Amino acid sequence: MSKVKVAINGYGTIGKRVADAVSLQDDMEIVGVSKTRPNFEASIAVDKGYAVYAPAEKVDSMKKGGISAAGTVEDMVESADIVVDCTPGGIGEKNKPLYEKAGVKAIWQGGEDHELAGVSFNASANYEEALGEDFVRVVSCNTTGLSRVIYPVDQEYGVKKVRVTLMRRAADPNDVKKGPINAIVPNPITLPSHHGPDIKTVMPHIDIATTAVKLPTTLMHVHTVNMELEKDCSTDDVKELFEKQSRIMLIEKGIGSTAEIMELGRDLGRPRGDMWENCVWKDSVTMYEGELYFFQGIHQESIVIPDNVDAIRAMMELESDGAKSIAKTNKTMGI
Template identity: 65%
Template sequence: MAKVKVAVNGYGTIGKRVADAVALQDDMEVIGISKTKPNFEAQVAALKGYDIYVPETSKEAFAKAGLKVAGTIEEMIEKADIVVDCTPGKIGVTNKALYEKAGVKAIWQGGESKDVCPISFNAEANYDQAYGADFVRVVSCNTTGLCRAIFPLDQKYGVEKVRVTIVRRAGDPGDIKTGPIDALVLDPVKLPSHHGPDVKTIMPHINITSAAIKAPTTFMHLHVLNIKLKKDCTADDVKKLFQSRPRIKLIDGGISSTAEIIEFGRDLGRSRNDMWESCVFKDSVSIDDGELYFFQAIHQESDVVPENVDAIRSMMKLEMDNLKSIEKTNKAMGIGL
């Protein structure tokens, strides 16, 4: 069977990882990536053998930098079966008319509002809804982490309510412009943060509210979760449940910080030290007064990447069974090892 042709529009933190993850699959291929500037990321994309497409106005700059251009972004979109839009939040939506005109399927990221398209996506919770769909939004990194924990708990024990506080990393490691460098910033002041409502775009029946604070760190986000379940269970039951999930990693071995998790990723030899799984601190899982508590860390640069691969498989009808798609993606990327 011919491989599905995937174009990655926007080759930054998420886009470059999505391109590499797609390239590892045997049922899809990267037919091009887009870059606006001939910077180091464009140089690496060329070294990796990706065809680079650019805005018409950037062609001269790429020629001056000695970087070969395969065509314009519009030409890339024409050649694709599906575009993964990884442009910055609120820019992606401006590309919608382009995708509609080309008659190409598209996936947006969590920086876009839920109104960009009717379907928001998480591979474990609502893969079926995206089956054959033309437009899908993969929810944000924190929302993805929340869905991965809440969905199995709800399936097994029923979730009465979720209360979560998110300590957000302020910027990504390569981001030299974002602050704060010495403050904790309420993000936003007025509750809830977007994460609780975003979980409801996937699981509308979940009673959830969220608060978020930006902290001066780049490694990972950290969630403090409190969940009231409908059925009784022990902390060990929850640990076993999490252990059985394909994209949750129980963290122990003396690790008590996001910095050590990233070091763990480095020691595991993972590409870009990516921790694609939600990292639940094993010893934090506890039941108190009938309510569940735990900490989980989310590697914002990578956790949504396998979700994009599964979204492609669902939208392109390559696989009906979400668990089979997740297993295939995980195996190709080395997730769970």
């Protein structure tokens, strides 16, 4: 069987990770990645053996910077079966005509609106909705993290209402331009935040209210999650349920902060120190006065990566069973 040809449009924080994860699969391969600037990431892409493409108007400046483009982004798209668009939020939308013209399938990230793709995807919650689809949006890191915990709890106990405070890292570790460096920023100030409705693009029946702040940290988001459930259950029931989920890691053994979770990722030898799983603090999982509470850490740079791989598999109909795709992706990535 020939491998599915995958192009990565936008080789940044998410794009470079998706490229590496796709390369680990036996049913898909990277045919090219696109960059707009000849920076260290472009050099490393070349060193890794990826064909680096550039927008037509950037081919010259890339060459001056020492990167000989394999062709234009249009060339790359033409050579692919499916494009994973990892351009910055709002830019991806503008690329849709390009993909339509070339007749290729496309995946966008959570920075784009649901309506652009029509299907919002989380591998654990709604794999089957992406089967054979041409356009799919893999939801954001926060929505991915919430989907992975809400879905199994809803399946097992029924979710009556979810309330979440999203404490967001304000900038990624490599981003030296953004703040704050010493403040808490309610964002948005008007409540509830847009994160709740985004969950409904994956699971429309979930009743959820979210509030969000930006914080002076770069490592991970942290969610405080509160759920009212339909059925009775115990703290241990929920811990056992989470333990069974392959993309939830229960955090214990003295790990008390997001910094220590990131150190765990490095000590585990993960590429770039990534933590692809929801990191749920085991001791925080508590049924209190009939309601579920817990803390989880979300590694914003990497949590959506396995879901991007699964989305490719669903859209290309390489695998009709979500559980099997998840198992395959997990095994290859080391989850």
